[in-house]
Amino acid sequence: MATVSFKGATRYYAGVDKPAVDRLDLEVEDGEFLVLVGPSGCGKSTTLRMLAGLEGVDEGQVHIGDRDVTDLPPKDRDIAMVFQNYALYPHMTVAENIGFHLKIGKVPKAERARMVAEAAELLDLEPYLDRKPAKLSGGQRQRVAMGRAIVRRPQVFCMDEPLSNLDAKLRVQTRTQIASLQRRLGVTTIYVTHDQVEAMTMGDRVAVLKDGTLQQCDTPVGLFAKPANLFVAGFIGSPAMNLLPQGEHVLGVRPEGWRITEDVDGTPGAISATVEVVEELGSDQYLYCATPEHEQPLTVRTPGMAPWQRGDRIGLVPLPDAAHRFDAATGERLPG
Numbered sequence: 217m218a219t220v221s222f223k224g225a226t227r228y229y230a231g232v233d234k235p236a237v238d239r240l241d242l243e244v245e246d247g248e249f250l251v252l253v254g255p256s257g258c259g260k261s262t263t264l265r266m267l268a269g270l271e272g273v274d275e276g277q278v279h280i281g282d283r284d285v286t287d288l289p290p291k292d293r294d295i296a297m298v299f300q301n302y303a304l305y306p307h308m309t310v311a312e313n314i315g316f317h318l319k320i321g322k323v324p325k326a327e328r329a330r331m332v333a334e335a336a337e338l339l340d341l342e343p344y345l346d347r348k349p350a351k352l353s354g355g356q357r358q359r360v361a362m363g364r365a366i367v368r369r370p371q372v373f374c375m376d377e378p379l380s381n382l383d384a385k386l387r388v389q390t391r392t393q394i395a396s397l398q399r400r401l402g403v404t405t406i407y408v409t410h411d412q413v414e415a416m417t418m419g420d421r422v423a424v425l426k427d428g429t430l431q432q433c434d435t436p437v438g439l440f441a442k443p444a445n446l447f448v449a450g451f452i453g454s455p456a457m458n459l460l461p462q463g464e465h466v467l468g469v470r471p472e473g474w475r476i477t478e479d480v481d482g483t484p485g486a487i488s489a490t491v492e493v494v495e496e497l498g499s500d501q502y503l504y505c506a507t508p509e510h511e512q513p514l515t516v517r518t519p520g521m522a523p524w525q526r527g528d529r530i531g532l533v534p535l536p537d538a539a540h541r542f543d544a545a546t547g548e549r550l551p552g
């Protein structure tokens with residue numbers, strides 16, 4: 217096990233002036249589950265591939281523990297990678313797929329069988345050890361890919377969208393399994409996803425990237441409570457934070473951060489709004505409200521079966537501590 221450090225790590229692709237990853241500084245702790253998240257093209261995969269040695273580092277360095285691995289080939293980095301497409305060998309059985317790297321590494325046969333059996337037990341794959349990948353479900357294939365990574369006992373796991381081929385329900389189940397497995401094994405893990413819910417539920421910390429630049433790295437609670445800028449504020453949280461321009465500032469209020477009042481005119485500071493759409497979720501209700509000042513409707517989340525209906529006029533006041541403020545010009549969070 218080991219720490220991972222990116223020190224000003226920068227990657228340019230041939231023929232592109234702007235770096236795909238720009239001076240990335242990031243320290244991952246020993247045993248930590250760190251998620252890289254951001255929209256398509258923000259540089260998540262490139263960051264992971266620089267760590268795995270599948271992509272060169274043009275400026276800066278990458279360290280694993282106390283080793284500078286910047287110029288080491290992938291096989292010497294002691295990393296196991298789990299890809300989106302799993303990259304299983306179709307002609308090999310589950311057991312052979314899981315044990316493949318051990319065989320290449322000349323681990324004796326009996327030892328290999330023991331390690332494969334151990335991984336299969338951990339991943340509930342024992343009944344399938346003699347099957348070929350074509351006869352497995354998507355979730356089982358995903359677990360075989362995990363098994364192949366686990367038996368190598370690497371210092372670091374690198375996972376690039378390993379759940380994106382699963383349907384929504386299985387994805388939710390599998391993300392819990394991966395997170396708990398990682399905690400049990402205690403192997404430092406860097407996990408790439410574009411899904412902010414996946415990021416927030418799995419990561420000890422989450423690093424948010426945009427256009428190749430790290431925006432913020434914090435615990436899920438930290439990102440949610442104190443987004444460092446407008447991008448993070450809008451990206452983390454679902455439904456997204458309401459962002460209301462107010463001259464030189466932007467006021468940010470999460471959908472659950474409003475107090476609703478019927479006394480619109482008698483409540484100082486209340487934003488007057490008309491309920492346009494009501495979404496019933498059973499446990500919650502979402503209101504989408506039009507206001508005279510703002511083009512975008514405001515989203516309001518209320519617990520339970522609130523009494524509001526389309527056409528109601530309501531007043532919205534940010535709850536104490538629910539107001540986030542940003543500089544409209546720079547997008548940076550303002551103190552307080």
Ligand SMILES: Nc1ncnc2c1ncn2[C@@H]1O[C@H](COP(=O)(O)OP(=O)(O)OP(=O)(O)O)[C@@H](O)[C@H]1O
Pocket residue numbers: 229230232236254255256257258259260261262263410
């Ligand atoms: N081989 C390449 N040659 C040129 N440009 C590339 C190459 N690979 C990636 N890029 C560009 O580098 C940027 C970062 O790509 P990267 O794949 O790291 O993003 P990502 O955040 O993982 O995106 P996605 O979620 O879509 O996989 C993008 O603008 C992409 O178009």
